[in-house]
Amino acid sequence: MNKEIINEKLATRVKNKMLSDDLLFDVAEVFKIFGDSTRIKIIYALKLSELCVSDLAFITNSSDSAISHQLRILKQAKLVKSRKEGKIVYYSLKDEHVIKLFEIGREHVEEL
Amino acid sequence: MNKEIINEKLATRVKNKMLSDDLLFDVAEVFKIFGDSTRIKIIYALKLSELCVSDLAFITNSSDSAISHQLRILKQAKLVKSRKEGKIVYYSLKDEHVIKLFEIGREHVEEL
DNA sequence: TAAATATATGAACAAGTATTCAAATGAAGG
């Protein structure tokens, strides 16, 4: 697969210090969730307030169905939680970590 | 596209407070870059040391070509920088922000 | 119970993307 190792000592040392593929895969998975416009919009809207599906659709200019699909993904990733009140399902962010991640990403973008 | 607004006052207020689509798009774009196993591996390896393409390929168990393609994406996103020394091109992380983003993502995963 | 409404779900389609393979640069050494 590869050819030669340029700096074998260094490369071997770094390779030994690498985190497990599983952990790095999971880290990538979390970022992947944040890496979609619709989901980022949902996250930011939920940062402002608990909201139901149709209001999120209105706020993000998406269809109810698209929002529902994305909320499912966000919920599976444990980034949002929901509570049901009659017909209406209210979604909110799971914890402060989500906000923190969003803010660091935002800072990074705004500093470019 | 949508049907009804459940809580019109709240939804309208949130909609007015939303960040611009452009900004939210850019934020999503940054996260998207982090949202790939190969790129996350590269980022973590470069967090440990400046490295050249073939060593990165060795460390991440990928082909030179695949790594080169991903480094191009990382460079365009201004997440890594490079310096050439003869035939060899050394890559390193652009700034502390990249490390910070990675670490918050890692923390999030490890706390689940 | 029937109609209306909020949300969820599944299949299908379109668009985006990571990898591979082959070939092309570009630099060093003989």
Added chain:
DNA sequence: CCTTCATTTGAATACTTGTTCATATATTTA
């Protein structure tokens, strides 16, 4: 200059994923 080697590049392919549309589920109300 010719060869070797590190990296880059482009095209092709295979895979993933977000949206839409139609339909289903669940809850309220007439």
